[in-house]
Amino acid sequence: MHTQKKYRYPKSISVLGFLWNANSIRRNPIPFHQKYFKKLGDTFAVRVGIRRYILLTRDKDIAQHILQKGHKNYEKSKIQTTYLSKYLGNGLLTSKGDYWLRQRRLIQPAFHKQKIAQLLDSMLQTIAAEIKEMPLKQPLDIHTYMNRLAFKVVATSLFDVSISDSELLHLQAIIERVQDFLVKEVRLPHKNWWFKITGQVSKHLTLAQESRDIIQAIIEARKQSTKHHHDLLDMLLATRYEDTGEAMDMEQLIDEITILFVAGHETTANALSFALFLLAKHPEIQQRLYEEAKEITSKPLEPVQQIKEFVYTKAIIEESMRMYPPAWITDRECLEDDTIKDFHIRKGTFIGISFYELHRNPEYWKNPDQFNPERFLLKDQYPTNAYYPFGAGPRMCIGMGFAMYEMVLAVSQLILKYSFKTTQDEVQLNPLVTLKPTELLVTLTER
Numbered sequence: 001m002h003t004q005k006k007y008r009y010p011k012s013i014s015v016l017g018f019l020w021n022a023n024s025i026r027r028n029p030i031p032f033h034q035k036y037f038k039k040l041g042d043t044f045a046v047r048v049g050i051r052r053y054i055l056l057t058r059d060k061d062i063a064q065h066i067l068q069k070g071h072k073n074y075e076k077s078k079i080q081t082t083y084l085s086k087y088l089g090n091g092l093l094t095s096k097g098d099y100w101l102r103q104r105r106l107i108q109p110a111f112h113k114q115k116i117a118q119l120l121d122s123m124l125q126t127i128a129a130e131i132k133e134m135p136l137k138q139p140l141d142i143h144t145y146m147n148r149l150a151f152k153v154v155a156t157s158l159f160d161v162s163i164s165d166s167e168l169l170h171l172q173a174i175i176e177r178v179q180d181f182l183v184k185e186v187r188l189p190h191k192n193w194w195f196k197i198t199g200q201v202s203k204h205l206t207l208a209q210e211s212r213d214i215i216q217a218i219i220e221a222r223k224q225s226t227k228h229h230h231d232l233l234d235m236l237l238a239t240r241y242e243d244t245g246e247a248m249d250m251e252q253l254i255d256e257i258t259i260l261f262v263a264g265h266e267t268t269a270n271a272l273s274f275a276l277f278l279l280a281k282h283p284e285i286q287q288r289l290y291e292e293a294k295e296i297t298s299k300p301l302e303p304v305q306q307i308k309e310f311v312y313t314k315a316i317i318e319e320s321m322r323m324y325p326p327a328w329i330t331d332r333e334c335l336e337d338d339t340i341k342d343f344h345i346r347k348g349t350f351i352g353i354s355f356y357e358l359h360r361n362p363e364y365w366k367n368p369d370q371f372n373p374e375r376f377l378l379k380d381q382y383p384t385n386a387y388y389p390f391g392a393g394p395r396m397c398i399g400m401g402f403a404m405y406e407m408v409l410a411v412s413q414l415i416l417k418y419s420f421k422t423t424q425d426e427v428q429l430n431p432l433v434t435l436k437p438t439e440l441l442v443t444l445t446e447r
């Protein structure tokens with residue numbers, strides 16, 4: 001432990017040690033995190049100045065303190081706010097303080113369980129159409145297909161978007177290119193001057209503007225339309241601030257819709273891809289899943305009731321997100337000096353919480369590298385406060401209900417139609433804003 005006058009930090013590595021590893025950290029920081037958690041403990045620090053430290057943790061009590069119990073003293077860092085909003089706008093994910101709270105209060109009702117339940121039919125239709133003609137009997141990079149599926153589900157069920165397939169794919173491609181670039185900017189701050197003079201920054205800002213223009217066109221078309229869609233977009237247009245009675249202006253609408261596209265598709269696509277890969281590796285679990293889906297869909301149940309019964313399917317999704325949490329890391333900065341467990345940290349300290357490592361911390365999880373959905377079947381069997389796929393506290397994911405419905409429907413529809421196999425041994429991770437796989441090759445056979 002490092003004691004500095006009144007401050008006490010966890011064991012640290014120097015910034016030189018960090019820079020020494022800079023290139024491999026840029027490609028994939030997870031092995032670096034793993035190495036130092038093993039060496040220095042569940043929370044370690046990188047010393048970045050005489051009096052400045054960055055902390056990284058996989059400790060459940062610290063995560064809970066920062067996200068829930070002591071959340072008032074923590075806000076999202078510049079990485080998640082200033083840098084992300086430069087390209088993605090100032091929506092729920094990227095705003096903070098009073099502005100964020102006002103937006104969250106305004107938008108939250110649209111994500112109420114009952115509202116999301118009304119979207120189930122449209123979600124199911126989109127999923128069925130997307131999986132109908134997947135290529136068979138050849139290794140497919142399943143992530144490409146799940147990405148498209150998840151983007152389409154957001155577009156059709158939240159925004160009942162009536163733009164062409166090619167425009168939709170274009171929008172998806174832009175959003176993904178912009179995200180990849182901003183990760184580069186964050187991970188290579190010393191190269192930012194180079195990105196500027198080579199025109200890469202302005203190129204990506206233009207792309208971001210292009211996606212805003214497409215979204216604006218969707219909003220304008222909806223405003224002209226006399227039809228009621230009962231989707232999120234109708235709600236966003238109709239909703240009014242409590243204090244002023246006014247609606248969001250066009251810029252705010254574009255910001256929020258962009259963020260919902262960004263936050264809502266890639267995370268779900270990653271979760272589905274990892275789940276399908278894990279199923280392909282575990283035929284016995286796949287068989288049990290198939291039997292559950294067959295039994296439930298043979299009963300004449302309302303869609304919401306049906307989803308409640310998919311208990312084993314949910315356990316599979318939860319276990320996949322434990323091993324491969326799509327939102328694999330988050331960060332906060334403390335607003336005032338704080339004491340957390342044995343540490344006393346200075347105001348302004350940056351703390352990363354690695355959900356990936358928390359979910360595999362051997363202190364809390366038995367055989368953490370083993371895919372075992374059973375642990376989620378009995379509520380008291382797993383440590384709930386060491387499991388945060390959707391975050392926790394006031395900034396917890398607004399789309400959790402939507403995502404769970406979507407994933408249960410997608411996995412059950414897929415398993416009813418196909419069986420999955422893979423010959424790939426290892427998962428190569430590509431941790432950007434979200435935890436993506438580089439490639440997951442799965443072969444589908446029709447049942």
Ligand code: HEM
Pocket residue numbers: 092093104154259260263264265267268271325326327330331388389390391392394395396397398399400402403
């Ligand atoms: C498997 C799918 C998903 C995962 C794993 C996931 C995970 C997360 C996590 C961990 C956070 C909190 C980040 C933090 O505290 O720093 C978050 C926030 C958020 N998510 Fe999700 N998410 C998923 C799907 C969705 C969907 C489908 C939507 C919308 C359609 C969505 C919209 C958002 C928004 C707007 C926020 C910011 C909330 C706020 O700060 O008020 N997410 N998500």
